[in-house]
Amino acid sequence: xxxxxxxxxxxxxxxxxxxxxxxxxxxxxxxxxxxxxxxxxxxxxxxxxxxxxxxxxxxxxxxxxxxxxxxxxxxxxxxxxxxxxxxxxxxxxxxxxxxxxxxxxxxxxxxxxxxxxxxxxxxxxxxxx
Amino acid sequence: xxxxxxxxxxxxxxxxxxxxxxxxxxxxxxxxxxxxxxxxxxxxxxxxxxxxxxxxxxxxxxxxxxxxxxxxxxxxxxxxxxxxxxxxxxxxxxxxxxxxxxxxxxxxxxxxxxxxxxxxxxxxxxxxx
DNA sequence: CGTACCGATAGCAGGCTTGTTATCATTGCG
DNA sequence: CGCAATGATAACAAGCCTGCTATCGGTACG
Numbered sequence: 644x645x646x647x648x649x650x651x652x653x654x655x656x657x658x659x660x661x662x663x664x665x666x667x668x669x670x671x672x673x674x675x676x677x678x679x680x681x682x683x684x685x686x687x688x689x690x691x692x693x694x695x696x697x698x699x700x701x702x703x704x705x706x707x708x709x710x711x712x713x714x715x716x717x718x719x720x721x722x723x724x725x726x727x728x729x730x731x732x733x734x735x736x737x738x739x740x741x742x743x744x745x746x747x748x749x750x751x752x753x754x755x756x757x758x759x760x761x762x763x764x765x766x767x768x769x770x771x772x
Numbered sequence: 773x774x775x776x777x778x779x780x781x782x783x784x785x786x787x788x789x790x791x792x793x794x795x796x797x798x799x800x801x802x803x804x805x806x807x808x809x810x811x812x813x814x815x816x817x818x819x820x821x822x823x824x825x826x827x828x829x830x831x832x833x834x835x836x837x838x839x840x841x842x843x844x845x846x847x848x849x850x851x852x853x854x855x856x857x858x859x860x861x862x863x864x865x866x867x868x869x870x871x872x873x874x875x876x877x878x879x880x881x882x883x884x885x886x887x888x889x890x891x892x893x894x895x896x897x898x899x900x901x
Numbered sequence: 902c903g904t905a906c907c908g909a910t911a912g913c914a915g916g917c918t919t920g921t922t923a924t925c926a927t928t929g930c931g
Numbered sequence: 932c933g934c935a936a937t938g939a940t941a942a943c944a945a946g947c948c949t950g951c952t953a954t955c956g957g958t959a960c961g
Contacts, residue, residue: 674848693908706950708909715948716848718917719803722866723894730868734875737851738861746863746884746899751875765852770875822938835920837939844918847947 670760672713674735677758677769678725679713685729686711700728736768744768799889801842803864806887806898807854808842814858815840829857865897873897 660666686696697707701724709715717725722733736747740761744752751770758769788794815825826836830853838844846854851862865876869890873881880899887898 692906694906702949703951704908705910705952709949712909718948719845719864719866719896720891721949723891723896726866727868727894730871732865732867732871732873732875734873735848735864735866736861737848737855737864739856739859742859742861744861744863746861746877746880746901748875748877762849762852765856767848767852772875821936823936831919832921833938834922834940838919841939847918850919 670762672716673758673760673767674769675716676713677771678717678722678733679711680757681731681771682707682725682729683711685731700724732772734770734772736770737765738768740766799891801845802887802889802896803898804845805842806900807846807851807862808840809886810860810900811836811854811858812840814860829853861901863899863901865899866894867897869895 660669682696686693689696691699693707693711694704697704700707710717710721725731726733734747734751736744738744747768747770751772752768757771758767760767789798811825815822818825820828822836822840823833826833829836839846839850854860855862863876863880863884865873867873873895876897876899880901881897884899884901885897886900887896889896
């Protein structure tokens with residue numbers, strides 16, 4: 644893939660985001676996409692197949708594939724399983740739009756934020772470490 | 773109600789928690805109970821009826837009653853609505869059992885934790901401010 | 902070519918949360 | 932007492948996430 648291709652796909656995404664329906668879906672799955680990246684990174688770094696990691700997580704390969712697809716927001720329960728098995732900490736911050744998060748450490752706000760999006764009713768911020 | 777009554781109900785809870793099934797349910801709804809307290813406190817402090825606050829939140833009175841009952845864990849979306857309307861920040865931290873949370877500020881860990889529980893697969897911590 | 906493993910996906914059942922309407926008992930007030 | 936407002940609750944539909952089986956195309960290797 645050439646750099647020009649990358650640029651085009653980013654531009655295509657920016658254009659798609661102008662579609663209100665697409666934008667809603669994009670925002671809705673923000674947490675899902677963030678977690679998906681974290682899981683995929685862990686799996687490749689450890690040279691595991693989906694089946695192998697799924698077994699460690701107590702789930703099946705299609706379930707893990709769905710997680711990595713990032714289409715569904717994981718439940719708190721699923722987050723806990725990931726945290727325990729991957730030895731990762733997830734911090735989710737929900738706060739009013741006109742406010743600055745105070746409960747999340749500056750460390751998390753600066754370096755570890757992997758998802759952040761605003762909804763009509765607040766701002767969501769997900770950090771992982 | 774006398775102090776002795778309070779003590780008895782606390783003791784009763786402690787005994788109920790020995791029942792594995794009850795304990796699972798108690799843990800599962802930890803976040804729900806914490807949020808319920810926050811909502812109830814806000815509503816009484818502002819002298820609002822369930823119907824009045826429900827309207828501000830864009831929901832019906834039975835829905836708010838259910839929230840205050842603390843039986844269902846709210847979704848991230850519901851948390852966002854609460855945060856925006858009540859002007860409250862929620863921080864949810866999920867981390868492995870053998871680890872100390874680093875993404876949540878010490879401030880939140882000390883003074884604002886309103887729910888904390890361990891599952892087989894991790895620890896959940898909810899703070900509000 | 903055949904075999905094995907890989908990741909993606911369809912299809913389905915089950916559980917949980919949301920959202921709604923319709924009550925119900927209780928309390929306060931005229 | 933009659934009336935209005937309050938909070939709790941039942942019953943139901945709908946949406947989303949989980950968990951599973953089965954299957955598919957693609958790739959690597961003998």
